[in-house]
Amino acid sequence: MNLDQxxxxxxxxxxxxxxxxxxxxQRYFELLVEWNEKMNLTAITEQEEVYMKHFYDSLTAGMYVDLTKPIRICDIGAGAGFPSIPLKIAFPQLDITIIDSLNKRITFLNHLASELKLEHVQFVHGRAEEMGRKPEHREQYDMVTARAVARMSVLSELCLPFVKTGGTFVAMKAASAADEMEAAAKAIGTLGGKKEEVFSFRLPIENSERTIIVVRKEKETPKKYPRKPGTPNKTPIE
Incomplete structure (x- = not known):
């Protein structure tokens, strides 16, 4: 995907x-490639691929979810900043918090935010299972997003505790997620959520499948969730 496309x-x-x-x-792309030589941020470094598979792909969330208001968004396991930093660039009024378990990625993100002159962005080093229990994060966000981090049953436990009642959890997945959604139905309900919409589409030019799942938070997440680090992955709610 070239710049015109x-x-x-x-x-x-x-x-x-x-x-x-x-x-x-453009500066994001340059910094991503530069820092990628020092640390493993992404396997994708060709400009046209970065623009398609990282930037455009991240921005598809803004095509299916209303991001025109100044809402608080938490991005779980964003890695090099996807999808929330591209969304912040395109929708500057958003207030973004990224939680990531690797401190070197947080260092990169702080530098990136400074270089791009982004305001109302915060970067938190920690595990989602631990941060989801802290009062300053628990049920504090209008929207929580994660991009291809884990299976939906696991992802729900990592993300829904951060969503305030009435807010949304938006999961960005590669291919069709019908099987995942069936397996995750109990977890979503247990954690206070309800499936609202599932959008399936293809990226332009390369035509690969994508799915965006929107879960509405209907009631508070029970206090026992999220469980200890590693537990959601080992024994998902089923």
Whole structure:
């Protein structure tokens, strides 16, 4: 995906970027490649692939979920900042918190935010299972997102404790997630959520499948969740 395609495909979906925003994406790409030589941030470093598989892919959330208001978003396990930093660039009014378990990624993100002059972004070093129990994070966010981090039954336990009642959990998945959703139904309900919508689509040009799952938080998550680090992955709620 070259720069013209990036702009035009986004514009077709209602996301129009200014010259300043395009400059931020270009600087993001440069820093990603530069820091990737020192630490493993991504296997994707070709410019056209980064723009397609990281930047455009992250921004698809803004095509299916209303991000025009100044809401608080928490991104769990964002790695090099996906999807929340591209969303922050395109929707500057968002207030973003990223939680990641690797401190060197947090160092990269702090540098990135400074270079891109991003405001209202916070980066927290920690495990989602532990941070989801802390009062400053538990049920404090309008929307929580995660991109291809784990199976839906596991992801629900990592993410739903952060969502305030009435807010949403938005999971970004690669291929069709019908089987995952069936297996995760009990976990989602147990944690206070209810499936609202599932959007399946294909990325332009390369045509690979993507699914965005929107779960509405209907009631508070029981106090026993999330369980200890590692437990959701070993023994998902089923």
């Amino acid at each position: 990036f702009q035009s495909e986004l514009a077709k979906n209602g996301i129009v970027l200014s010259e300043e925003q395009l400059g931020q994406f």
